[in-house]
Amino acid sequence: MLDHEQVAIHTGRRSRLPVIVAVHSTALGPAAGGLRLWHYPDWRAGFTDALRLSAAMTSKFAVAGLPSGGGKAVVALPEGMELDADRRRDILRDVADAIASLSGAYATGPDVGTSPDDMAVIGETTPHVFCRPAHLGGSGDSSPHTAQGTLAALRAVSRRLYGTSSLGGRSLAVIGLGRVGAGLARLLAAEGAVLTVTDIDPDEQKISDGLGAVWRSPDEILAADVDIVVPAALGSVLTRQTAADLRCRAVVGPANNQLATPDVADLLHQRDIIWVPDYVASAGGVIDAVSTELHRVSADEARARVRAIEDTVDALLDTAQRHGQTPAQAASELARRRLSAAVRPTGSP
Ligand code: PPY
Incomplete structure (x- = not known):
């Protein structure tokens, strides 16, 4: 259908x-x-x-609580x-x-x-x-805000796993050094994270060198022995096979459509790996653009909305744990609830 x-x-x-x-x-x-x-x-x-x-954009806005x-x-x-x-x-x-x-x-x-x-x-x-x-008159490049939003999601996951929202000393593997991936890698490096990175373009190794990161080939990086894997390139990186090979405790990144098939979210959950749905972690760019250009809020308010992704992820991880669900199920239920509340005519039950 x-x-x-x-x-x-x-x-x-x-x-x-x-x-x-x-x-x-x-x-x-x-x-x-x-x-x-x-x-x-x-x-x-x-x-x-x-x-x-x-x-995915419908879910992205619904979970972010925005009227788009x-x-x-x-x-x-x-x-x-x-x-x-x-x-x-x-x-x-x-x-x-x-x-x-x-x-x-x-x-x-x-x-x-x-x-x-x-x-x-x-x-x-x-x-x-x-x-x-x-x-x-536009809000320009949205990628720094997407990077900030992903960082906010990473903080929530770090608090859950390690009891601190700081990423200093944490090891992360960033897959893809495009505008968002490279920006995020810089934020993480500035906070003292230990980085492993890759890109399909070998020229990007110079970004890696500049950050003091370890370079791995795109084939190897998913199985890197790190705390958190950060998909920041094209979609479908999480397959049944790659999910079995992961050695990290969480996968949180800004790439859209990370799952090759929806059941991979369940496989990750069975392996005790936290997966934050991509449409939650990647919402920073649209949140900033829509907030400043449509809702006309100040830059500070827009940034606060992007940072609130941390609270959203916190709440989703809580709900998922309480109900024995995956974060993906918790997020899609939240989206569904907000969507059905919007389409229901006033006065109906
Ligand atoms: C996305 O978040 O996946 C986007 O499509 C990016 C975007 C950014 C700003 C306005 C609309 C879409």
């Missing part, structure tokens, strides 16, 4: 590429979620990704296609047209493969875009 309110798929008029906009739910408010510009084997794979990512719905846009690039500036602009205009045709049901933002400058191009066509550069 299609779980989504609407999914639009076009062949871009200019780019001739598949442009997919998935609006999962507007029960809590107009949908928001980033634009992913990424390579896929075919448009169907991009379509499937858009469905999963947009549903879940959506996502994906442009499925053929494998190996390089984008020059003209083609990139064509794609962004095609996406902007698709967003404009939804009349505010969906607003986009940055995601894997897109940046605030790309949001500026979309903003030439439609106002339904977050994170344009500050000089254009």
